[in-house]
Amino acid sequence: MNDLNSLLETLASKPAQAYLVIGHNPASFAKNFIAKIYCPRRCGSCSHCHKLQTGTHPDLFWVTKSGKRMSIDQIRELQQQALYAPLEASKKIYVLEGVEDLSLEAANSLLKILESPPSFLIFLLLARSQNLLPTIISRCQVIKLPKPSEETIASGLRQRGWKEAAIEYLLSVTRGNEISDDLQPSRNILEERDQLRQRLSQTTDAELWESLRSENLFARREANLEILRRLRRWNVAETLRAAAALSDCPTEAIRVFIEEATYWCRDLLTEGTETTRFHRDGSAELAAIKTDSTKLAEALRALETAPWKWQRQNANLQLLLESLLFTLRAALA
Ligand SMILES: [Zn+2]
Structure with a gap:
């Protein structure tokens, strides 16, 4: 079992109410974490596993930016909905993607619910950087995900059919970081x-x-x-x-x-x-x-x-x- 899996295991057994997940591919970490919370054995055949796979779990809310950044309306709506008890699981989970871009108004609104959340709520805030209100950070358990090695990135590109010279160039331009989605290099x-x-x-x-x-x-x-x-x-x-x-x-x-x-x-x-x-x-x-x-x-x-x-x-x-x-x-x- 690798370090990330054992971390997931420990966290999911007794989850805190709010996490700030920063670093490499936080969305994938969140998906695994949620699956473990809802079905610790990840059996693949229970109703939770099935609904997570089909994206229809009624107690999971995945909030992405509606425009350039998450809007104050999205946070306000969340604030109201979050207070209703979960329907099928013991926990209701909100994932907020891209919270580093929250406006001050939206951040303050989010802070209100993070200050005294009902015990059934879990928040997973996903961010690229820790550029957030300190008061929000202080209410979250911070998880920093390690960056993959250059070799891992290169072999991923190789598998997708990229040629060596192009891989070298891409890694050189991104300084050995992952190729972000908005970069979309052409072949x-x-x-x-x-x-x-x-x-x-x-x-x-x-x-x-x-x-x-x-x-x-x-x-x-x-x-x-x-x-x-x-x-x-x-x-x-x-x-x-x-x-x-x-x-x-x-x-x-x-x-x-x-x-x-x-x-x-x-x-x-x-x-x-x-x-x-x-x-x-x-x-x-x-x-x-x-x-x-x-x-x-x-x-x-x-x-x-x-x-x-x-x-x-x-x-x-x-x-x-x-x-x-x-x-x-x-x-x-
Ligand atoms: Zn299951």
């Missing part, structure tokens, strides 16, 4: 990447900055890499303009640029000595760049401290980015 992802690179290599600097704001993870990554390539040939005036343009980008885009540059420098620093790379699809390109390891280490330090200086010390963002880009340029030249 021609490598051809699309090459076309994207080709197109980005011919765009103006201004268009390149615009691409940093893209919703598409692949487009953002390639735009960041193109900036790092251009940085090596930009003159002083162009580098200053770049710092100004970058400082105008949304905070998240600047953070991602710094992250991408950090991984690029780390790859360059370990080039030829390690097999694991962040830019696994770019080894030929990385190998062709002549670098000075002292300057690279300096650039890495600057990149790693930049977010801290910027957020905690209120440094002037544009000046900070100017200094960062010049340090980077010196390391990559």
Whole structure:
């Protein structure tokens, strides 16, 4: 029995009234947990098992977002319904998916029922992050689900017919995380990447900055890499303009640029000595760049401290980015 199964076993034998489940695939964890609560042996043939399989269990309520986030109306409706006793089981279970996106109003409404729930109620709040009202968290038992290893993700993709090179690229873009549902990569992802690179290599600097704001993870990554390539040939005036343009980008885009540059420098620093790379699809390109390891280490330090200086010390963002880009340029030249 693996760790997750034994955890389920222990929890289901005497469930608490509210759980916050964060991390990898919380919905699948919730389904197993609920099945164990309703039928500890998971016989597969009783009325509970049957109704769970067909999605018709009258005491299970699975609430998903109706729009971009869970609405206050959904929570209000839940608040009223939840007070009625269960029909067939001893417990009535509410699963709320995506609670990290709750509005303050909805969160406060949910808090009311979490404060004094009837004894037959169990709440399973599923979230991607712990970005929730502390008062909600404090009323829940928090379960953090471990992330699968890269090898597990890769073998899952292999089983679904993905080719090795595409898997390497996907893992490189997602930094070894799972491919989220909203990413939906196409099977021609490598051809699309090459076309994207080709197109980005011919765009103006201004268009390149615009691409940093893209919703598409692949487009953002390639735009960041193109900036790092251009940085090596930009003159002083162009580098200053770049710092100004970058400082105008949304905070998240600047953070991602710094992250991408950090991984690029780390790859360059370990080039030829390690097999694991962040830019696994770019080894030929990385190998062709002549670098000075002292300057690279300096650039890495600057990149790693930049977010801290910027957020905690209120440094002037544009000046900070100017200094960062010049340090980077010196390391990559
Ligand atoms: Zn059963």
